[in-house]
Amino acid sequence: MTDATAAAALAPKKSIITVDDRTQKRNAAEKRFRAYGIAAIAAGMVFLVVLLGSILLNGVTAFQQTFIQVPVYLDPAKVDKEGNRDPEEMAKVSTFGYKPLLIEAMAELVTERGIETEIAPGDMDALFSSSAVAQLRDRVLANPDLVGETVSFNILAASRVDGYLKDRVSRDSVARDKNIDAGHLDIVDALRAEGDVVKRFNWDFILGSDASESRPEQAGMGVAMLGSFFMMLVVLGLSLPIGVAASIYLEEFAPQNRLTDVIEVNISNLAAVPSIVFGILGLAVFIQFMEFPQSAPLVGGLVLTLMTLPTIIISTRAALKSVPPSIRDAALGVGASKMQSVFHHVLPLAMPGILTGTIIGLAQALGETAPLLLIGMVGYIATNYPDGISSGFLDPNSAMPAQIYEWAKRADPAYYERAWGGIIILLVFLFAMNAIAILLRRKFERRW
């Protein structure tokens, strides 16, 4: 034995009140280690805050849109040449015919407000969205009596004007932009001071349809939301019954045999298959082989069903497992069959847990994008609302995450704002679903 150990052994009755050097060092190491842990948690929190912060910061502006309040003289000579106010006759005048009216009205507004500008009256169209003309026409066709009167319209401003009010477009960037000039921005500033140009909450962003690449100011989530809604109906309608049936079999009836093993292994592996692979499955099986229509929410729903089934099965089995065996024994004891004991007693008791798992699975499916890309739910401009149940399932549509992806790919930065805004809408749904799941769990949580 060396001296060192002997010395240690020779120092008995070491006081525990005084902390020795070594213990101090060890405690310092302890503090450092603890600090690493705190740093890791802090890093996670910082990431979360930055992520949510950039979503909110970049996205809230999408819910506001710039409008121009402009009185338009609906010249009968231009919109109703026959003069008989017959809507069918008037429908022959295309939006093209309405454009001069609006340009004129804009120019007039500018003069009326006493704004000095070098912009030619003919170039006033850079101020408003090209959708404004259609808005004019729709209003006139719906109410032909307006012709000949001066009607005040609330029209969407052009995307660049909107960007200017939201600091997305600056005077520097305008210099390189052939869509709009600095002169236009002067007009906007002046009109804004007069209260003719205002930013308002934009319901059309939430409820409206997608628009073509050149009209970001008009694009909305509404149609894609319906697409997601119909997909979720499919997912719920298929994955809940199938998931519950499969779980009941595996948890309550399955014998210990090869088939059961194969199913179990399959489910746990499917849960980890990349979602894009489910997209390939959907493309090959549903679209190529079964020839279902492309881009249809039905197909999207089917693919997402297959994808969420493992999640739902896993949580449903956990819920069934948490029902104590004594319940089953009690039912069997009064002469119920095994099937009756499961359906009359175990299943109702497990239902809150099953629903919680299902909602969480649905939330997952709602946010999933990759498989939808492959079955054609992207690259498609969702402008038409489905007109009925079967059209909702079968007509081409987009879905919320696919719509966001679509916007993110478009070149105009105005679409980035919309993509962020779309994310806010998507996250509101996800948070709501998760909140429902949590409430459900809290309310029905049972301790055996």
Place this chain on the structure above:
Amino acid sequence: MYDRTFPENAVTAQDIKIEAKGVNVHYGDTHAIKDVSVDIQDKTVTAFIGPSGCGKSTFLRCFNRMNDTIDSARVTGDIRIDGEDIYDKRVDPVQLRAKVGMVFQKPNPFPKSIYDNVAYGPKIHGLAHTRADLDDIVEKALRRGAIWDEVKDRLQAPGTGLSGGQQQRLCIARAIATEPEVLLMDEPCSALDPIATGQVEELIDELRRDYSVVIVTHSMQQAARVSQKTAFFHLGNLVEYGDTDEIFTNPQDPKTESYITGRIG
């Protein structure tokens, strides 16, 4: 060898190693230990007996502040080892636990080799400076734990591969390796078969030469076999404390008598 500075004959039954005065332990709302005072003597085996749930293990865990690791536990009162208050703010429980070793109910070897299991304590406390030192400490501890002959050829085998009795003796050796002065044993034989129990009991008797041993047991026979002092606990109270012979042959309290004769338990 651990008490070389003290002449052998100075160690008498009167040396008090641990003094506990008015100790109370609460777990949340449960009052687990109620105002217990006890003096534990050095070089003695002291047994805590009593029906399960009487708080004897909880009380034992106060001596090395293991209750600190449970969030809801609160300990009040005064516990001194060698006259030093172990709940003093300046006391680092890490240092305390090096001085007060513990062996648990279920053998709990780490999932490491037999060697590493024993070397773990000396390593973290810096008791060895060279590899040879460490080898030496490990061997001594394993010999002291009466398991050296069984494992000397397979020191690198995993400790979890030993039999239950061997595992427990390994855990005792592991506790001894940090050169403690007190050894706490929480029902060390409850998970063992009778033969292994016999071996461990023999070892405990051996250890009395160098350590103050406190053992919690629910087996009265075991208490009678290995201990010199016995404390009887009931519902968190210390009912009776005295020489083991005295307690078992002539209990003062009727509750003790009922327990010993098997009427409560």
Place this chain on the structure above:
Amino acid sequence: MPFYWTLATILGLAALGFFLGRHRAVASVGGERRKLHSLRKYYGINVAMKTLTPALGLLVVWLIAQPVIVEWRVSDLVAGTDVADTRVQTLVMVDVRRVANGLDTAVAAGVLSEADAASLTADSGTIRDTLGDAGVALGSDVSAPVLAAAQRYRTLSARADLTRTVAVLAVALLGLGWSLRETDGDFRARNVVEQGVRGLLIGAACIAILTTLGIVLSLVFNTIEFFRIYPASEFFFSTTWSPSFGGGSQLGILPLLWGTMYISLIALAVAVPIGLLAAIYLSEYASKRVRSVAKPALEILAGIPTIVYGLFALLTVGPMLMKVFGDGGLGWMQAGTAVMTAGLVMGIMLIPFVSSLSDDIINAVPQAMRDGSYGLGATQSETIRHVIIPAALPGIVGAILLAASRAIGETMIVVLGAGAAARISGNPFEAMTTVTAKIVSQLTGDADFSSPEALVAFALGMTLFVLTLGLNVLALYIVRRFREQYE
């Protein structure tokens, strides 16, 4: 009779069967229900079940088989055109179907009479216009064999539809009659129904197998198809990826695998230390209050869809990195989309994944291990580093493998954040691309599905599937072994 009517009819028959069966059972015991073996509803369900199930099964099988058989029967008509190549034949069949559907639409719209549609000939040259009137746009003029095939296709389909309706109804009626005959008071209806329900449950459970089968088959067939027209050795060993839809593509997977691995590696380098340390802190140190805040907060990161992370990479992290490493800063980075961007964001996404898996694993290490270590006077960090982590190591390795499999299969972040250039380079600030990103880009273009440029996506998918499956199986095996150790 169209498909929906067939379906409605057999559903109606089943409903009828339910009441008949119930009535017959009660009648057979002279109205004394106690004499029935089972509750009377079971007799009804039994009959309904036996009416519906075989008929429905036949209907489904028929619907799947019919197009295949009909196409096979008409294929000899277009055989003359170009059978040498199965790819071309698939294309021709697509044309045939389109023309046949066009004729159907035209007849339905009243542009053509049924007889006209059957007697139309290719040299009348007006088919395209005629169909155009009905709102059916055809890409090119219709050749004679295609038109003939389309007409045969229509007749065969019509005949098959009729046969199907008859056969399905017959089976339903047969089931109804037979099950009614066996209904009497002693019949063990409940047991039979329960057997049926059990079958249903097994069927539902087998959907998992069918899904896997579907994945494997759709990948395997298309991959084989791909390797028939593109050499496998070049796919696996070529270092160039340059698809060109005009032909002459070079489709080597190596640059894509490199990008995948590189991005995953960066993601793991971010997620593993942070996730692991966070899990350790939360399970060993954190007070209840901290835990109740930090754990759900981290889990929010897990609940955020990947498209959000993709956008975050493209629009926030990319520009942020550009400020530091781009031209204005260190000058290492050319564009915001790069391996580093995607890797970092993917790492953030994986933090909660790693931390919750590790948390489970660490909690599975028995308390006795901790007690043993504390009892020897170890500090908490010593206990964690020397006892808990070594004990949990297999489980943690499993968790990391699962995270790696997630990273490899992740799509949206790399599609938006990694760039599109397929290259093998060591610079993490360059744009690279991955297997998943290329699957998306090859299958969302306008390429026809039989070109090597589109089919390669299936070979890529196959590689991805095998890779992730392998990792998962390995990880699950390791984790299971770990858990068994402490049970």
